[in-house]
Amino acid sequence: MAGEKEIRTQIASIKNTQKITKAMEMVAASKMRKAQDRMSATRPYSQKMLNVIGHLANAHAEYHHPFLIEHEEIRRVGFIIVSTDRGLCGGLNINAFKAALKAMQDWQQKGVDIDLCLIGAKGTAFFKRFSGNIISQVSHLGDTVHIDELIGTIKTMLDAYTEGSIDRLFLVENEFVNTMTQRPKVSTLLPLVAEDNEDLKHHWDYIYEPDAKVVLDELLRRYIESIVYQSVVENVACEMAARMIAMKSASDNAGELIGELQLAYNKARQAAITQEISEIVGGAAAV
Amino acid sequence: MAMTLHLDVVSAEKELFSGTVSAVFAPARMGDVGIYPRHTPLVTSLRPGELKIEMEGKEDQYLYVSGGILEVQPHVVTVLSDTAIRAEDLDEAQAMEAKQRAEDALRDQKGDLDAAKAQAELARAAEQLRMIERMRKMRK
Numbered sequence: 001m002a003g004e005k006e007i008r009t010q011i012a013s014i015k016n017t018q019k020i021t022k023a024m025e026m027v028a029a030s031k032m033r034k035a036q037d038r039m040s041a042t043r044p045y046s047q048k049m050l051n052v053i054g055h056l057a058n059a060h061a062e063y064h065h066p067f068l069i070e071h072e073e074i075r076r077v078g079f080i081i082v083s084t085d086r087g088l089c090g091g092l093n094i095n096a097f098k099a100a101l102k103a104m105q106d107w108q109q110k111g112v113d114i115d116l117c118l119i120g121a122k123g124t125a126f127f128k129r130f131s132g133n134i135i136s137q138v139s140h141l142g143d144t145v146h147i148d149e150l151i152g153t154i155k156t157m158l159d160a161y162t163e164g165s166i167d168r169l170f171l172v173e174n175e176f177v178n179t180m181t182q183r184p185k186v187s188t189l190l191p192l193v194a195e196d197n198e199d200l201k202h203h204w205d206y207i208y209e210p211d212a213k214v215v216l217d218e219l220l221r222r223y224i225e226s227i228v229y230q231s232v233v234e235n236v237a238c239e240m241a242a243r244m245i246a247m248k249s250a251s252d253n254a255g256e257l258i259g260e261l262q263l264a265y266n267k268a269r270q271a272a273i274t275q276e277i278s279e280i281v282g283g284a285a286a287v
Numbered sequence: 288m289a290m291t292l293h294l295d296v297v298s299a300e301k302e303l304f305s306g307t308v309s310a311v312f313a314p315a316r317m318g319d320v321g322i323y324p325r326h327t328p329l330v331t332s333l334r335p336g337e338l339k340i341e342m343e344g345k346e347d348q349y350l351y352v353s354g355g356i357l358e359v360q361p362h363v364v365t366v367l368s369d370t371a372i373r374a375e376d377l378d379e380a381q382a383m384e385a386k387q388r389a390e391d392a393l394r395d396q397k398g399d400l401d402a403a404k405a406q407a408e409l410a411r412a413a414e415q416l417r418m419i420e421r422m423r424k425m426r427k
Contacts, residue, residue, distance in 0.1 A: 010421075041301040048297050048365050052358045056330065087408075117385075124392045136385035137392050147299045147370055152381025159382065209317045209331035218332050219356055222367065226299045257422075264425050 004272065007265040011258055018254035024088070025247035031143055032179070032240035038144070039176065039233050046226045053219055056206070063212060067158075067220045070191045071167035076113040078135070078157050078166040079104065080189065082173045082231050083123035084239040085140055090246040092174060092182055092238055093122045099184035100172040101130070115166055117157050119150070119232060135160065143236055147229045154228050158221060161190050173231035174238040180245065182238040189224055290324045294340065296350060296366040303350060303368060304340065311364055312339040313357050322359055329359040338366065 057068075081100050083093045104114050114133065118124045121139035128134070136156040141149055160166045169190035175183045208215050294311055296304035311322045314336030320329075333355045340348040355368040 010418075038300070042299060044295070044302045045297040045299045045367065048295060049356075049367055052330070052356065052365060052367070055358070118389070128393060134389045134393055136382070137389040138385055139388075148381075151378055152383070153385040155378050155382040156385055205328060207327060207329045209315055209329065212330075215330050215332055215356065219367075222299075222356070222369070229299050260422070 004265060004268050007261055007268060011261045011265065014254050014258050014261065018251055018258070021247045021250040021254060025244055025251060028240045028244040028247060032237060032244060035143065035233065035237035035240050036176075039230075039237050042226070042230045042233055046223065046230060049219065049223050049226060053216075053223060056212070056216055056219070063216065065213075065216050065220055066162045067190055067192050067224070071164065074110075074112055074167040076115060076166045077107050077168040077170065078115045078117065078160060080117045080119065080154070080157060080169065080171045080228060081123045081127070082171070082228075082235045083118070083120035083126070084235065085121045085142075086239075087122065088246060089239050089242040092242040093120075093126070095182075096172055096174050096184040097123070097126050099186055103170065103172070103186045115157075115160065117153060119153065119228075120235070141232070143240075145229070145232050145236065147225060150229055150232065151225060154225050158190075158224060171228065171231060174235050176234050176237045176241065179241045182242055189227065192220065192223075291343070292322070292324050292362055292364050294364045294366070296338065296352075296368055298355075298368040298370045300370050304348070306342070308340050309343050310341040311366075312341075313366065314338070314352070315357060320357075322364055325361050326359050326364075328361070329357070331357050333357055333366070333368075338368075 079100060081096070083096060087093075107114060116127055116134045118127060118134060118137045119139070119141075124134070124137050124139055136153045138149060138153040157166070157169055161169055168188065170186055171189050172184065172186050175185045177183055206212075291307045291309055292311065294304060294306060294308045296302075309323075313320055313322070314334045315331045316334055317331070319336075320331070322329075333352055335353045336351075338350040338352050340350065342348065350368075352366065352368040353370065355366060358365040358367070
């Protein structure tokens, strides 16, 4: 049986830990709300952009931008993997990495090489140890991500696709379903598949300045960037939600632990008192 | 029908403007353009500059755009504004930087930092294990 004093210090230290996890939980909750707002603020841009691209693609069917061309033979594929910078957020990163590894394995079995583009410190630390050629990397973006921090990283992959050194580009991210659920998702970024949308059937005879090619190139680049940017913002929301849940369960566990220790402490205290009394009684009887 | 336009100004990070206006003036790549209702359909890229929005019965509004795309349909105008300053060589430099970072990460330049973090994590895990061990003993 552990001594009284020992248990008392243990209880104090767990209480301290609980204070920290509670604070982290509350911080994550407020940050999550902000991240969710930012997440919904990014939506109009890509929607509007998709509309414009749709209009252009319909009005201008004869010009094929490199991003729209499907490469027939696949020798090398690219993955953009979005992860968090910091840990203590449950299984969020690991789940995304598992999904990524599974997709990568499928390609590797077909004898296809893999290029990686990593966003977030956790992804870099993880994939350093795995096969796959890391082309570009960006981390320590903070809670408020700006698109200019991502441009260079994404460009390396887009250029690789244009040059033909990769034949497909995938995005691995966490989807924010709700506070309790974040789902890893692997989606295809390139080639862009034109969606047939009834609303877009009506086409305009546009004037292009300077010309269609330049405009389309700028548009598509920004479109891909905005998709990746969105997923990074979404990932921040996921991170905060996951951290909130993880910290909540940590606080709960600490509470349980304190309860158990308190019980052990009381028992030890009582045992000591009982022992003392019986010693006194025994001593008195002997006299 | 009143002679108005619906204008949307959006950037990747947020929606900047949405509403009914009477005219828009934008810094297009080939020179500034003024757009009134029933303008011919036009798509152009934008230079960094000032977007002037004229509204009926209200004061003009000015927005700064650092480039982007302008799409014009007869009664709908969409501005896809950049938030970042863009230039071909700047993008290129950033791409190089991203590659460099990847190489540094692989060569373990930040090894010290990672090692320190790993050590801290290890210490924490060991502490937790010791804790659990103690708990078990106590139950017995």
